[in-house]
Amino acid sequence: MSGKLKIHVDQEKCQGHARCKSLAPELFELDEFGNAHEIGDGSVPKGLEDKAWLAKANCPEFAIDVTED
Amino acid sequence: MSSHAPVTDWVHDFDHTDPRWTENPFPIWDELRAESPVVHTNRFLGCYLPTTYEAVREIAHDTEHFSSRRVIVRDVRPEATGVAPPITSDPPEHKPAKQLLLPPFTPDAMKKLEPRVRAICNELIDEFIADGKCDAAARYTKHIPVRAIAHMLGIPEKDSDLFIKWIHEILELGIMDDDALMRAVHEMTGYFAGHIEHRKKHPTDDLISTLMNARDKSGQPLSDTHVLGSLRLLLIAGIDTTWSAIGASLWHLAKTPADRARLIAEPELMPTAVEELLRAYSPVTMAREVMKETVVSGCPVKPGNMVLLSFPAANRDPAMFPDADKVVIDRKENRHAAFGLGIHRCVGSNLARMEMTVAIQEWLKRIPDFRLDPAGRVTWSEGTVRGPRQLPMLFGKAG
Numbered sequence: 001m002s003g004k005l006k007i008h009v010d011q012e013k014c015q016g017h018a019r020c021k022s023l024a025p026e027l028f029e030l031d032e033f034g035n036a037h038e039i040g041d042g043s044v045p046k047g048l049e050d051k052a053w054l055a056k057a058n059c060p061e062f063a064i065d066v067t068e069d
Numbered sequence: 070m071s072s073h074a075p076v077t078d079w080v081h082d083f084d085h086t087d088p089r090w091t092e093n094p095f096p097i098w099d100e101l102r103a104e105s106p107v108v109h110t111n112r113f114l115g116c117y118l119p120t121t122y123e124a125v126r127e128i129a130h131d132t133e134h135f136s137s138r139r140v141i142v143r144d145v146r147p148e149a150t151g152v153a154p155p156i157t158s159d160p161p162e163h164k165p166a167k168q169l170l171l172p173p174f175t176p177d178a179m180k181k182l183e184p185r186v187r188a189i190c191n192e193l194i195d196e197f198i199a200d201g202k203c204d205a206a207a208r209y210t211k212h213i214p215v216r217a218i219a220h221m222l223g224i225p226e227k228d229s230d231l232f233i234k235w236i237h238e239i240l241e242l243g244i245m246d247d248d249a250l251m252r253a254v255h256e257m258t259g260y261f262a263g264h265i266e267h268r269k270k271h272p273t274d275d276l277i278s279t280l281m282n283a284r285d286k287s288g289q290p291l292s293d294t295h296v297l298g299s300l301r302l303l304l305i306a307g308i309d310t311t312w313s314a315i316g317a318s319l320w321h322l323a324k325t326p327a328d329r330a331r332l333i334a335e336p337e338l339m340p341t342a343v344e345e346l347l348r349a350y351s352p353v354t355m356a357r358e359v360m361k362e363t364v365v366s367g368c369p370v371k372p373g374n375m376v377l378l379s380f381p382a383a384n385r386d387p388a389m390f391p392d393a394d395k396v397v398i399d400r401k402e403n404r405h406a407a408f409g410l411g412i413h414r415c416v417g418s419n420l421a422r423m424e425m426t427v428a429i430q431e432w433l434k435r436i437p438d439f440r441l442d443p444a445g446r447v448t449w450s451e452g453t454v455r456g457p458r459q460l461p462m463l464f465g466k467a468g
Contacts, residue, residue: 015414018176022340033171034419057402058344060410 003069005044007052009037013063023058024051036063072245073112083110083118085142085354085377086244091451095394098382106366113142115374117359118382122390122406124366125383128357128376129410132160135357135376137413141453142356142375143244153302154295156413163412169283169291170299170416173221173276179423182217186424189216190431198435198464202442206316206460213428214311217420218303223275224264231260236309240453254301261300265293276303303417310353311421313456314407315428317350318343320457321396322429323441328398333433342398343425348405349396351381352456355409380406381455438466 007027009020016034020027026048028036044052044066056064076087079097084090090097101108102120109117119125128135136159139146152158155166172178193212197203215229235253243250261277268278280296291299322329332342357376364370384405387393408415415421441447445461 015411016171017408017414018419019344021176030175030177032175033168034175054401058404060404060406060408062404 005049005052006067006069007038007042007044007055008065008067010063010065011035011037013061015061015063017060019058019060020055020064024048024055027052028055080104080108081110082112083108084112085118086451088451091449091455094381094455095385098379098385099394102382102386105368107368107370109374113144113375114146116142116377117365117370117374118377118379119365120379120382120386121366121388122383122386123388124368125378125380125406126410127365128378129406129413131363132163132412134359134361134363134370136360137163137357139358139375140356141240141244142377143247145247146375147247152294153298153305155299155416156302156306157298160412165285166295166299167412167416169280170303173279174416174419176419176423179419182221182420183423183427185220186213186217186427187431189213190428191435194431194435201465202461202463204445204459205319205462206312206457209432210316210319210428210457210460211312213315214421214424215308217424218307221276221420222300222303223273223277228260232304232308236305239305240309241451244452257301257304258297261297262293265296306415307417307420309450309454309456310415311417311424313352313450313454314347314350314421314425316457316460317352317455318346318425318429319432319462320441320447320460321346321350322433323439323460323462325396326438326440328396329433329437331398332429333437336430338399339426339430341400341403343422343429344403344405345396345398345400346425347407347422348384348390348400348403350456351384351405351407352454353407353409353415354379354381354453354455355413356453380409436464439464440467 014035020036021030029039030036052066056066073084073086076082076084079100106121106124107117107119119128138157140156155163158166193209197208215232216226219226235257238249238253264277272278280299283291355378357378359370359372359374362371385393408418439462442461442463447457448459450456450458
C-alpha cells in the first residue's frame with residue numbers, strides 16, 4: 001500500500017525546462033527566472049499522484065524527487 | 070554545398086556537413102553509437118562526437134573541462150569570434166548574463182505573446198491557402214519565429230528577410246567561410262547599434278530596452294559589446310531553430326495521417342506531441358571546446374579538440390528512449406534534451422514550444438488534410454541547425 005507522496009525540486013539541478021509545471025501545474029510553480037519549485041511543503045494531494053510521477057519522469061535534469069511517507 | 074571530401078569511414082572521420090548527414094543523419098548516429106559513446110574526427114581541426122544520451126549529458130554538465138567559448142564547430146578557429154553572452158559564457162560569468170534574459174522568456178511571458186503569434190500564423194496562411202499548395206518552409210515556418218522575435222525585440226517585422234540572410238551566413242556559410250560570417254556579424258552589429266542609439270532618446274518597452282536598462286551586480290549598465298552580443302544571440306538562436314522545429318513537425322504530420330487525425334481528435338494531446346516531435350526531430354546541435362584532458366563515458370578526451378554536442382543524437386539513443394526511432398506522439402516518459410542540458414538550457418525554450426504549438430494548431434485548423442507534393446523535393450539545412458528548408462505540400466485529401 002502506498003502512503004502519501006511528497007515532491008521536492010533540487011534547486012541546484014533545476015535549469016528551468018518547466019516540464020513539471022506544464023504537466024502538473026497543481027504541484028509546481030516557477031520563479032521569475034522560470035525555475036521550478038514545489039508548491040507549499042510538496043505534499044501531493046490525493047488524486048494527483050500520477051501527475052507527480054509523470055513530472056519526475058519528464059525532468060531532463062533529474063531534479064525532482066518523489067518520496068512516500 | 071559541402072566542399073569537404075566525402076566521408077568513407079563515419080566512425081573515424083565523421084563530418085556533419087556531409088550531404089548524407091544533412092539528408093538523413095539517423096542511421097549514421099546509430100552506426101556511431103554502436104561503435105562507441107564518443108567518436109572522433111580529424112576534420113574541423115579535431116572534433117569529438119558523443120553519441121549516447123549519457124555522454125552528451127556528462128559533457129553538457131561538465132563546465133570545468135568543456136568551454137562554451139566556441140559554440141559552432143567550423144573549419145577554422147580564429148581567436149576573436151563574437152561573444153554572445155550567455156551562450157558563449159562559462160561560469161562564473163554565465164549566470165548573471167543568463168539571469169538578465171530569463172524573465173522575459175518565462176511561460177507566463179509567452180502567454181502574452183501568444184495572440185500575436187496566432188495572428189502571424191493566420192496572416193501567413195491567408196497568403197497561400199487558396200493556391201491549394203505551398204512550400205511550407207518558405208511561406209510559413211520560416212516567417213513565424215522571425216516575426217515573433219522581432220516583435221519581442223521591438224524591431225520591424227518587415228526586416229525579417231535581412232535577419233534570415235544573416236543567420237544563413239553565420240550558421241551555414243560560416244562553417245567554411247570566415248569572411249561571410251564576419252560580414253554578417255558586422256552588419257548585424259551595425260543594425261542593432263542603430264536601434265540602441267534610437268532608444269537612448271526614445272525609450273521603448275521591449276527586449277532591447279530591457280537589456281539597455283539592465284544593471285550588473287555593482288549597479289553598472291552592461292557594456293555595449295555585451296548588449297550587442299546578447300541581441301545577436303537572441304536573433305540567431307531564436308529564428309532558424311524554431312523554423313526547423315515547426316518545419317520538421319509539419320513534415321512528419323504531412324506523411325503521417327494517423328498522427329494528424331489523432332491531434333485533431335484529441336487536441337489535449339498537443340503538449341505531449343510537441344515534446345515528442347522535439348525529441349525525434351531536435352534541430353539544434355551545439356558545440357564545446359575541450360579545455361582539459363578528461364574521460365567521458367570511459368573514452369579519453371583531449372584538449373585542442375572541439376566537441377559536436379549533438380542533442381539530436383542523444384534524443385535517438387535507444388538506451389534512454391524505448392522505440393527511439395519511432396515518433397510516439399503520446400510518449401509518457403520523455404526527458405529529451407532538445408533544448409540542451411545543464412546551465413546552458415535554451416533561454417527561449419518556452420518561446421519555441423509556444424510557437425510550435427500555435428503554428429501546428431493554426432495549420433491543422435485551416436489545413437487539416439495535407440501531404441508532401443510528390444512533384445517537389447524536401448531539402449534540409451546543413452550543419453548546426455537541422456530542419457526543412459524546402460517543404461512542398463499539397464492541400465486536401467489525396468485523390
